[in-house]
Amino acid sequence: xxxxxxxxxxxxxxxxxxxxxxxxxxxxxxxxxxxxxxxxxxxxxxxxxxxxxxxxxxxxxxxxxxxxxxxxxxxxxxxxxxxxxxxxxxxxxxxxxxxxxxxxxxxxxxxxxxxxxxxxxxxxxxxxxxxxxxxxxxxxxxxxxxxxxxxxxxxxxxxxxxxxxxxxxxxxxxxxxxxxxxxxxxxxxxxxxxxxxxxx
Amino acid sequence: xxxxxxxxxxxxxxxxxxxxxxxxxxxxxxxxxxxxxxxxxxxxxxxxxxxxxxxxxxxxxxxxxxxxxxxxxxxxxxxxxxxxxxxxxxxxxxxxxxxxxxxxxxxxxxxxxxxxxxxxxxxxxxxxxxxx
Numbered sequence: 001x002x003x004x005x006x007x008x009x010x011x012x013x014x015x016x017x018x019x020x021x022x023x024x025x026x027x028x029x030x031x032x033x034x035x036x037x038x039x040x041x042x043x044x045x046x047x048x049x050x051x052x053x054x055x056x057x058x059x060x061x062x063x064x065x066x067x068x069x070x071x072x073x074x075x076x077x078x079x080x081x082x083x084x085x086x087x088x089x090x091x092x093x094x095x096x097x098x099x100x101x102x103x104x105x106x107x108x109x110x111x112x113x114x115x116x117x118x119x120x121x122x123x124x125x126x127x128x129x130x131x132x133x134x135x136x137x138x139x140x141x142x143x144x145x146x147x148x149x150x151x152x153x154x155x156x157x158x159x160x161x162x163x164x165x166x167x168x169x170x171x172x173x174x175x176x177x178x179x180x181x182x183x184x185x186x187x188x189x190x191x192x193x194x195x196x197x198x199x200x
Numbered sequence: 201x202x203x204x205x206x207x208x209x210x211x212x213x214x215x216x217x218x219x220x221x222x223x224x225x226x227x228x229x230x231x232x233x234x235x236x237x238x239x240x241x242x243x244x245x246x247x248x249x250x251x252x253x254x255x256x257x258x259x260x261x262x263x264x265x266x267x268x269x270x271x272x273x274x275x276x277x278x279x280x281x282x283x284x285x286x287x288x289x290x291x292x293x294x295x296x297x298x299x300x301x302x303x304x305x306x307x308x309x310x311x312x313x314x315x316x317x318x319x320x321x322x323x324x325x326x327x328x329x330x331x332x
Contacts, residue, residue, distance in 0.1 A: 007293055009300050053300020055293070120298040133215040136227045140213060143231040147280065151296070154285045160296025184238045185210040186231060190221075 010040065011051045012079075014069050020048040023069065027052055030064035039065070121162030122183040128169045133188035137167050140186055209238040236280060241287055251280035 010027045014020060023044045028036035042052035056063070068078040126141055128134040144163060151161035164180065166172060172182070211234035216222050222230075229251070236252050243265040244250045253266035293300075 007295070007300060051300065053293075120296050122297055132221075136213075136215050136222075136224070139224050139227045140231040143228045144235050147232055147235060150279055150285055151288060154282070155289050155294040155296070157294050157296065160294070160298065162296070183209070184235065186235060186238075187210060187212050188215050188227070188231075189212055190214070190216045 006055075008054050008056070009051055010042075010054060010065075010067065011049070012067060013050070014044055014048040014077075017044075017048055020044040021046055025050040025052070025067055025069050027054060027065060027067055030066060036066070036068075039063075119183075120160055121164045123180045124163045124165045125172055125182045125185045126165060126167045127171060127185060127187045128167075129187050129189045131169075132190040134169050136188050137169075140188060141165055141167065144186070211235060211238045232280065236284060236288070239288055240291055241284060244281075244283065246281070246283060251284050 012025070014023070014025060017023065021044065024041050025044060026041040027039045029039055031037045040052040040054040042050040044050050063084045065084060066079050070077075124144060126137055126144075128137050144165065148161050148163055152158045155161065166176065166180065166182075168176075213227060213230050213234055214222065215227055233252055233254070241252060243254050243256055244252050245265050246253065250266055253264070255262045255264050
């Protein structure tokens with residue numbers, strides 16, 4: 001039995017591929033449709049291994065879970081089906097998660113895009129690209145630190161949402177980058193004409 | 201997986217043009233706005249005071265993603281809205297950026313269905329469209 005307030009991880013390996021990079025494994029729920037409902041997925045690494053996280057939906061009591069892989073010729077290989085039950089409450093205590101089929105542009109929404117941030121803490125570089133912008137480095141650092149604080153507070157997890165912040169004038173040196181590869185670079189710039197709208 | 205760990209995004213924040221130079225508050229808000237983008241959130245089609253309202257080019261025209269009268273009006277307390285924060289937590293989970301991150305998707309839309317329910321703290325439910 002699974003619990004709806006825990007994150008589960010599907011791991012495995014696709015064998016027999018000469019080059020596994022660029023291929024994906026999907027974890028699906030056999031819901032009676034031909035293809036099944038995709039719950040999560042992961043890209044294979046160079047060894048053919050995958051590791052996909054998944055949070056059960058408390059609104060759904062049972063899942064018939066299987067892993068499936070499609071090669072470049074359209075051949076599909078699927079694992080056996082695992083029958084699981086879900087209990088407990090959703091991890092999002094004040095929210096209800098549902099799956100919608102249609103994009104409703106009349107309802108307030110925001111777009112989410114895939115960003116691979118999968119380590120804690122993220123290395124963040126705040127770079128002033130000119131002498132004038134140097135004075136704003138503390139301002140940008142404070143904005144990001146404040147966002148970190150809000151995420152810690154709202155998630156109830158003060159140990160997470162960490163940023164390792166490095167500040168530079170100009171570009172960071174290569175040794176610093178090698179030791180702490182940047183995940184996000186925030187560049188403060190004065191030069192150039194700012195066209196409407198100035199914040200993207 | 202190493203490529204994923206080192207995945208990098210660059211966010212640009214303008215500190216001034218000719219004229220004028222930006223106020224400190226502008227740089228603060230724009231830094232947070234751009235950094236939220238770097239974490240994976242797009243602009244919000246939402247109400248006044250949302251941290252990531254902006255203007256966006258669609259079909260050759262710039263349109264505001266929030267009420268035109270509310271453009272560039274960020275929260276008085278300089279915090280992202282609950283909608284913004286909940287969307288980030290939904291994407292990454294309560295453990296933050298540490299793997300696994302079950303909500304990471306190639307592209308989807310998070311909806312704010314009800315902003316008016318008393319006691320909801322401006323956020324009662326989201327739904328996800330996974331068709332994108």
